[in-house]
Amino acid sequence: MAKNLLSLLLLGLLVNPVFAATERIVYHVHHTDDGSFRRVISNLENLQQGMSDQQLEIKLLLQGNSIQLLDPKRHASALQQRFNTLLASGIGVEVEREYLNKNPQLKNAGVQLQVLDSLFGRIIELQNQGYLYITP
Amino acid sequence: MKDSHHNSDKPISDELINAFIDHQITNEDRLELLSHIKQDDTLAKRICEMKQLKELTQHAFADIPAPPRNSEQVRSAFPRLAAAIAIFSLGLLLGIVGIYSSQHSPASLLASAAQQVQTRVLVHLTSADPASALNTLANLQQLLDEYQHNQQSVMVEVIANGDAVQLLSSTSPAIAQRIAELTSQYDNLSFAACKNTIDQMRITRGLNLELLPQVKLIDSGVVQVIQRQRDGWTYIRG
Numbered sequence: 079m080a081k082n083l084l085s086l087l088l089l090g091l092l093v094n095p096v097f098a099a100t101e102r103i104v105y106h107v108h109h110t111d112d113g114s115f116r117r118v119i120s121n122l123e124n125l126q127q128g129m130s131d132q133q134l135e136i137k138l139l140l141q142g143n144s145i146q147l148l149d150p151k152r153h154a155s156a157l158q159q160r161f162n163t164l165l166a167s168g169i170g171v172e173v174e175r176e177y178l179n180k181n182p183q184l185k186n187a188g189v190q191l192q193v194l195d196s197l198f199g200r201i202i203e204l205q206n207q208g209y210l211y212i213t214p
Numbered sequence: 215m216k217d218s219h220h221n222s223d224k225p226i227s228d229e230l231i232n233a234f235i236d237h238q239i240t241n242e243d244r245l246e247l248l249s250h251i252k253q254d255d256t257l258a259k260r261i262c263e264m265k266q267l268k269e270l271t272q273h274a275f276a277d278i279p280a281p282p283r284n285s286e287q288v289r290s291a292f293p294r295l296a297a298a299i300a301i302f303s304l305g306l307l308l309g310i311v312g313i314y315s316s317q318h319s320p321a322s323l324l325a326s327a328a329q330q331v332q333t334r335v336l337v338h339l340t341s342a343d344p345a346s347a348l349n350t351l352a353n354l355q356q357l358l359d360e361y362q363h364n365q366q367s368v369m370v371e372v373i374a375n376g377d378a379v380q381l382l383s384s385t386s387p388a389i390a391q392r393i394a395e396l397t398s399q400y401d402n403l404s405f406a407a408c409k410n411t412i413d414q415m416r417i418t419r420g421l422n423l424e425l426l427p428q429v430k431l432i433d434s435g436v437v438q439v440i441q442r443q444r445d446g447w448t449y450i451r452g
Contacts, residue, residue: 082298083301108346108349108350108451109341109346142345142346143345143349174353196353196360198337198356198357199356199357201448202333205448211450
């Protein structure tokens with residue numbers, strides 16, 4: 079009887095989506111030096127590879143001029159291809175409205191963007207929703 | 215029929231007679247008993263009376279309804295079924311709690327409770343890049359204005375260590391002016407610089423930083439960052 083009860087307990091636990099283990103991460107970028115793009119790509123690839131046993135939901139928040147990381151003309155084709163692969167895996171990109179308006183060419187860069195009025199407010203909101211926060 | 219005197223070596227027991235009536239007797243015993251019956255009227259009468267009593271008893275209880283099927287089995291299974299349902303429900307409940315907990319870290323859960331009153335935000339500066347710092351200060355003002363507009367309470371603390379402590383000194387006039395403007399406008403905004411870093415800069419680089427009057431000195435920036443997060447503050451790198 080004890081075995082049956084334990085089996086029922088486990089069944090009750092397993093039917094819950096928590097065991098699908100979705101990890102939500104907000105990745106905050108606020109530097110625009112030459113190494114930034116490479117570091118961002120490497121970090122995101124490492125996250126996906128290192129946590130491949132889990133479902134990942136990553137939001138890439140680009141503060142200020144780091145929005146220029148989205149400009150394909152600034153990067154070597156190999157790096158850009160890796161970035162495109164990351165975007166295709168479902169990473170969401172969010173940028174500040176003020177800086178998108180300063181860089182209108184990025185509106186047509188082929189990247190679906192969420193536009194923010196308050197980036198810090200968005201970071202707080204996501205952390206309150208349980209997103210883990212990381213910055214390069 | 216002969217009289218009741220019989221010459222049996224052993225008495226005929228009621229048990230034997232009942233077995234004879236119920237046809238649960240060996241053939242040998244049956245033949246012997248029939249032989250006795252022929253010779254003993256009293257025995258024959260006794261057997262008839264017992265057979266009649268048995269038939270009357272069976273007739274009297276013929277119409278009693280049968281008990282409910284498996285009633286005892288149902289009664290004994292109910293506690294186990296109730297326990298199984300309770301255990302399964304417990305598992306579901308634990309999972310629901312787990313879902314909620316996975317979406318809200320313990321610190322943020324506590325913070326959320328406090329945030330019904332106040333949101334507390336720690337902004338951590340480590341770089342001395344003025345453009346990045348000015349952008350961070352602009353974001354801070356947006357945040358403060360947003361909370362003010364929504365009539366929500368927020369407290370923001372900016373902590374600088376590493377090269378960023380230079381931003382909070384008189385060596386960066388543009389930053390100094392912005393900090394003066396912001397602290398005069400928002401009483402829920404504060405700045406702190408790491409004493410360990412300042413001491414280290416004096417020793418290793420010969421820099422004697424004069425902090426802005428709006429900046430307080432704390433012993434260790436990283437310790438403050440850890441303690442604030444432990445206390446449920448939201449952490450942002452600026």
